[in-house]
Amino acid sequence: MKICLINNLYKPFAKGGAERIVELQAEGLIQAGHEVFIISTKPMFAKSKIQNPKSEIYYLSGFYYNLGKIPKILRLPWHLIDMFDIGNCLKIKSILKKEKPDIVITHNLKGLSYLIPKAIKCLKIKHIHILHDIQLLHPSGLMICHKEKQLNSFPAKIYANLCQRLFASPDIIISPSKWLMKLHEEKNFFNQSKKIILPNPAPHLFSSPLLPRRRVRGEVFRFLYAGQIEKHKGILFLIESFSILCQNFGRCGFKLIIAGDGSKIKKTRQLARINKYIEILGWKNKEEIKELMKSANCLIIPSLCYENSPTVIYEAAATGLPVLASRLGGIPELIHELGGILFKAGNEGDLMHQMKWAIDNPEFLYKIGEKSRKKIKKFSLELYIKKLISVL
Numbered sequence: 001m002k003i004c005l006i007n008n009l010y011k012p013f014a015k016g017g018a019e020r021i022v023e024l025q026a027e028g029l030i031q032a033g034h035e036v037f038i039i040s041t042k043p044m045f046a047k048s049k050i051q052n053p054k055s056e057i058y059y060l061s062g063f064y065y066n067l068g069k070i071p072k073i074l075r076l077p078w079h080l081i082d083m084f085d086i087g088n089c090l091k092i093k094s095i096l097k098k099e100k101p102d103i104v105i106t107h108n109l110k111g112l113s114y115l116i117p118k119a120i121k122c123l124k125i126k127h128i129h130i131l132h133d134i135q136l137l138h139p140s141g142l143m144i145c146h147k148e149k150q151l152n153s154f155p156a157k158i159y160a161n162l163c164q165r166l167f168a169s170p171d172i173i174i175s176p177s178k179w180l181m182k183l184h185e186e187k188n189f190f191n192q193s194k195k196i197i198l199p200n201p202a203p204h205l206f207s208s209p210l211l212p213r214r215r216v217r218g219e220v221f222r223f224l225y226a227g228q229i230e231k232h233k234g235i236l237f238l239i240e241s242f243s244i245l246c247q248n249f250g251r252c253g254f255k256l257i258i259a260g261d262g263s264k265i266k267k268t269r270q271l272a273r274i275n276k277y278i279e280i281l282g283w284k285n286k287e288e289i290k291e292l293m294k295s296a297n298c299l300i301i302p303s304l305c306y307e308n309s310p311t312v313i314y315e316a317a318a319t320g321l322p323v324l325a326s327r328l329g330g331i332p333e334l335i336h337e338l339g340g341i342l343f344k345a346g347n348e349g350d351l352m353h354q355m356k357w358a359i360d361n362p363e364f365l366y367k368i369g370e371k372s373r374k375k376i377k378k379f380s381l382e383l384y385i386k387k388l389i390s391v392l
Helices: 017-031 064-069 072-083 086-099 116-122 148-152 154-167 178-186 235-248 265-273 286-295 311-319 331-338 348-360 362-379 381-391
Strands: 002-006 035-043 056-062 103-106 126-130 172-175 194-197 221-226 254-259 278-282 298-301 323-326 341-343
Touching: 002 017, 002 086, 017 035, 017 311, 017 381, 035 064, 035 086, 056 086, 064 072, 072 154, 086 116, 103 116, 116 126, 116 154, 148 154, 172 178, 172 381, 178 194, 221 235, 221 286, 221 348, 235 254, 235 265, 235 278, 235 348, 254 286, 265 278, 286 311, 298 311, 298 348, 311 323, 311 331, 311 362, 323 331, 323 348, 331 341, 331 362, 341 348, 348 362, 362 381
Parallel strands: 002 035, 002 103, 035 056, 103 126, 126 172, 172 194, 221 254, 221 298, 254 278, 298 323, 323 341
Antiparallel strands: none
């Protein structure tokens, strides 16, 4: 089959887990013998494309990559213009007419145009849409802990109603988590679509499971945070909680390693300067993250926003690294499946309690990681592609 993948970002402009899943999907489908081409965006004035002998990549110029740099007062009109971007829609429709794919798989369309589903339907091409977050329910794509009512605000309801009408009902809707699918169903999305829960694949970089690491007696216990340095990811909350933990135990035998980049990196570095047990590494590539996971004792995911199916959990499981994560969104589903520890999101006391438990119970923690390493095999890319093809 000839398959088109559409997502608002793709390498080398990737930022998060959704882009990683699209990349894995493309690689897996090509390995399975299918012809694949990709449509995405690039920053204004950036080079038009990267060399990829295995698939054609179409990049449309836009502002989405640098949306965070646009003043907030200008973002609302941008969202409205973006939803009805006829120019991008016509460009994509032209590409689809030229390439004539059998199937179009769409992911995040913000930054491209929400008219695309209707264009696909007009061309009578089978359409599969994959959910990654709540960007069809709220322009930010984020639902913050204790601020859930934002989805019921009047502007949010108008936005969601427009998205519901624009997207209508693609042939198939796929969600990695039951939580995200249920949330869209509650808002009356995709009433006529076939709905499938299909967990994301584990990145092939970690497809050869590694032996989990035992802590040596007397060794410093290493907590690891690997992700975007943004407030909604809980990084500032994590640093504050960790600092209190350090104060409570004086000369502590543990430290916090932070790898990533984002708008709060400067604030994070400022907070780290007053705590010698916090180390800021900045952005690291996939291989470097893998090495950090091999040397850590516990990965922390302190999200204050509702996550769908964080890729970093799959990566940690494949290295045998135990996970301590917020009990929010689709995270509990994944933790219950792979193993790990949950804490009440945004609850400083509960997070510190679970961190202290992890430090005091290294052998039990090791067993959690060992079980996760064994269970990750059923999330392999090969099995994911087989399941995906079976529903196409």
